[in-house]
Amino acid sequence: MKMLREARRTTVLGRLRVSNRVGVLRSDLMRVGSVDIGPGALLAPMEAVTDLPFRTICEEHGAALTYTEFLSAEALIRGAEKVVGRMWPSLGGRRFAVQVFGRDPIVVAAAAVAAAEIGACLVDINMGCPARKVTAGMCGSALMREPALAASLVRAVRAALPSNIPVTIKQRIGWNDLSINAAEFALRMVEAGAALVTVHGRTRDQGFSGPVRLASIAAVRAALPKEIPVVGNGDVKTIDDYLRMKRETGCDAVMIGRAARGNPWLFRAILALETGAPLPARPSIAEQWQVWRRHADMVVQYTNDKMRLHELRKTLAWYSRGLYGGAELRHKAFQENQPAAVLALGERFFAALHAREQSRAETGESDYPGGLAARSLARHLRRHGEGEKRCAD
Ligand SMILES: Cc1cc2nc3c(=O)[nH]c(=O)nc-3n(C[C@H](O)[C@H](O)[C@H](O)COP(=O)(O)O)c2cc1C
Structure with missing residues (x-):
């Protein structure tokens, strides 16, 4: 240090x-x-x-x-x-x-x-x-x-x-x-x-x-x-x-x-x-749910009345991209006319996905597409192997 x-x-x-003396950090x-x-x-x-x-x-x-x-x-x-x-x-x-x-x-x-x-x-x-x-x-x-x-x-x-x-x-x-x-x-x-x-x-x-x-x-x-x-x-x-x-x-x-x-x-x-830190695992549905909600809560807090509904729909659309049922959710979100209704829709969406993820984990199945970062990390590791995980070295 x-x-x-x-x-x-x-x-x-x-x-x-x-790098420090041992070359790790x-x-x-x-x-x-x-x-x-x-x-x-x-x-x-x-x-x-x-x-x-x-x-x-x-x-x-x-x-x-x-x-x-x-x-x-x-x-x-x-x-x-x-x-x-x-x-x-x-x-x-x-x-x-x-x-x-x-x-x-x-x-x-x-x-x-x-x-x-x-x-x-x-x-x-x-x-x-x-x-x-x-x-x-x-x-x-x-x-x-x-x-x-x-x-x-x-x-x-x-x-x-x-x-x-x-x-x-x-x-x-x-x-x-x-x-x-x-x-x-x-x-x-x-x-x-x-x-x-x-x-x-x-x-x-x-x-x-x-x-x-x-x-x-x-x-x-x-x-x-x-x-x-x-x-x-x-x-x-x-x-x-x-x-x-x-x-x-x-x-x-x-x-x-x-x-x-x-x-x-x-x-x-x-x-x-x-x-050179360990590569993070793909975000679980619980994590995606929590981050969407934090983002949405800040939208509620910092966006004016006129823009709030639009911004909440947009935020939910971003976080549901690539997730099971996402297209249908986005369609529904754009029909809602109240910010609270968009939040409730998002809550139900992620709760259902979370339950699905849990039950699939119990049976050892996994078919979630995951986020882009998760997919690209997996691809990177497949191509370059574990040895390149510390690519900053
Ligand atoms: C919706 C949108 C708004 C943008 N607004 C700006 C901006 O305000 N200032 C700017 O320099 N570039 C702006 N850009 C360009 C981006 O900063 C970036 O250069 C471009 O999207 C390419 O990077 P990306 O492929 O990672 O998106 C905007 C791009 C998009 C898609």
């Missing part, structure tokens, strides 16, 4: 991998400016998804850092209640990142300062959103066609933030196949002051489907100074996807978006892989 502490103290920049810290990010995957910013309940569940299951959804810088500094309300600090004093979008350097810098004031440990500028409502205002991924303006946003935010709060960016690999500029663009942002670059390995034209171009993420890693972490993002749904993203891009960390919906156990499995 002494060596571990010493190594942490003496490292100045960059990704640090240290390992720790990976990713240094972003003066902020250390622990081992594990990062939760991607997602509009209408990464609210406080969602982020809390992912943090409790091992996400190394969570981000708010992208927030309009202009709306934030105007004090628009709806947008300001989405900048909720993580519970328990845990660190969190705020993502903003905009194209006016003064406005974006002021929004970044507001984010720092409510406790964000870093401020990320969105340079990857493909939505027309955003790119029409020349924000989001449209900035990849205007590197000079994008750099001026980074410079303005860097100058406005306290020195201990890094500014980071999240970009794509380019606007379309004819204008892949991921590496040059990222380098320019780093020269302007970005301390970390996240790359979603698709062009703006691809939206959210089609192949993720790992080679373009690797090109960003190769182009940037070693001390600037690169985060790979896109279609990481399993442990195998995670390992492939790291292996083929050389990225310092991985960011997970859609696959985290209803499956926070993916973060737990990745954290175990990275720290």
